[in-house]
Amino acid sequence: MPFGLTNDLGLALGLGGVTAKLRLILQIVLAAGVVAASVYAWLMRGRERETPAWLPAAAAVSLLLVLTLTWVMPWYVFWVLPLAALLRAPWFRLATIVFGISLLVIWTPLGQDFNHNVLHLHPTRTAVGKQNHAYLHRLLK
Numbered sequence: 001m002p003f004g005l006t007n008d009l010g011l012a013l014g015l016g017g018v019t020a021k022l023r024l025i026l027q028i029v030l031a032a033g034v035v036a037a038s039v040y041a042w043l044m045r046g047r048e049r050e051t052p053a054w055l056p057a058a059a060a061v062s063l064l065l066v067l068t069l070t071w072v073m074p075w076y077v078f079w080v081l082p083l084a085a086l087l088r089a090p091w092f093r094l095a096t097i098v099f100g101i102s103l104l105v106i107w108t109p110l111g112q113d114f115n116h117n118v119l120h121l122h123p124t125r126t127a128v129g130k131q132n133h134a135y136l137h138r139l140l141k
Contacts, residue, residue: 059083
């Protein structure tokens with residue numbers, strides 16, 4: 001996906017977009033996040049709290065999942081929204097809103113024009129972008 005957060009990360013790192021190495025790193029980050037959230041939920045179980053121990057862990061993993069995906073759609077924010085609504089943490093709600101807005105901006109034609117004309121980002125012109133484009137066309141045949 002040429003206009004995704006992870007692709008922009010790959011561009012910012014000078015990789016030309018999402019490469020196999022960056023994808024592996026993202027998978028490791030997600031796996032580590034799942035393990036950390038699981039350990040947190042396990043250690044916090046049974047303690048008297050306002051929210052159940054699994055809720056912040058599930059919310060964090062859901063947000064981390066959509067942040068590490070290499071192909072995103074604007075409605076993926078709905079994976080996180082119910083947990084953000086249940087979790088009474090203003091910072092998490094703000095992070096979810098910012099993420100949702102960024103997905104909407106990325107997918108609008110004006111967002112892509114902004115990337116091209118203002119930021120001078122042309123992810124589809126990089127070697128990785130050309131490979132992704134060719135791969136997509138092979139899939140669609």
